[in-house]
Amino acid sequence: MTLHVCNDKITYFRGMKKITIYCGSRKGNSSVFEAGARALVHEMIRRDHSLVYGAGRVGLMGVIADEMLAAGKEVLGIIPQKLVDREVAHTGCTELIIVETMRDRKWLMAERGDGFIAMPGGIGTLEELFEIMTLNQLHYIQKPLALYNVNGYFDKLIDFLNHAMEEGFLYPEQEEMLIISDDPVDLLDQMSAYQPDGPRIGK
Numbered sequence: 001m002t003l004h005v006c007n008d009k010i011t012y013f014r015g016m017k018k019i020t021i022y023c024g025s026r027k028g029n030s031s032v033f034e035a036g037a038r039a040l041v042h043e044m045i046r047r048d049h050s051l052v053y054g055a056g057r058v059g060l061m062g063v064i065a066d067e068m069l070a071a072g073k074e075v076l077g078i079i080p081q082k083l084v085d086r087e088v089a090h091t092g093c094t095e096l097i098i099v100e101t102m103r104d105r106k107w108l109m110a111e112r113g114d115g116f117i118a119m120p121g122g123i124g125t126l127e128e129l130f131e132i133m134t135l136n137q138l139h140y141i142q143k144p145l146a147l148y149n150v151n152g153y154f155d156k157l158i159d160f161l162n163h164a165m166e167e168g169f170l171y172p173e174q175e176e177m178l179i180i181s182d183d184p185v186d187l188l189d190q191m192s193a194y195q196p197d198g199p200r201i202g203k
Contacts (some may be wrong), residue, residue: 020052020113022128024121025059033120036150041067043184051114055079057090077104115144115191120153144194146179
């Protein structure tokens with residue numbers, strides 16, 4: 001079905017059940033990334049979380065969906081029709097929502113998830129990461145956001161964020177909003193302990 005979303009409804013953290021994961025449509029050049037994805041999903045399964053993701057059947061996206069589905073957990077996939085037409089949609093999702101645009105997809109993923117994890121991925125993953133940072137900053141949402149730093153994948157990005165803060169373009173509070181860990185247990189523990197603390201302003 002096709003949905004039209006992208007409204008300005010403000011959504012808040014009320015406990016973490018559904019986790020939105022952003023990750024690559026490729027598996028990367030090292031098996032460590034797929035192993036890290038499986039480790040994270042197994043911890044999510046242990047905690048009885050469900051998955052919200054971009055509905056891909058390839059790359060790390062396919063890995064996390066297959067693991068969740070094999071364990072009988074709920075998987076909500078959200079994908080634009082254009083990508084369905086390219087035959088990359090995971091038709092085994094518990095629920096598959098087909099939208100018109102990437103913008104619709106991103107907002108619905110932000111609305112449906114109780115928390116967000118960015119795993120190793122490409123420019124789409126980075127775009128989604130920074131969009132959630134911005135939505136949290138501007139108080140459109142208030143939900144935990146984490147970087148799953150498998151094999152130090154995000155180290156240089158973290159360095160850049162520190163650089164942006166030192167140069168006066170990023171408030172320290174904006175960087176502090178990010179939960180960063182390479183350990184799935186620690187990552188999910190920190191997300192579960194998240195406490196909203198009011199609106200952020202600025203760009």
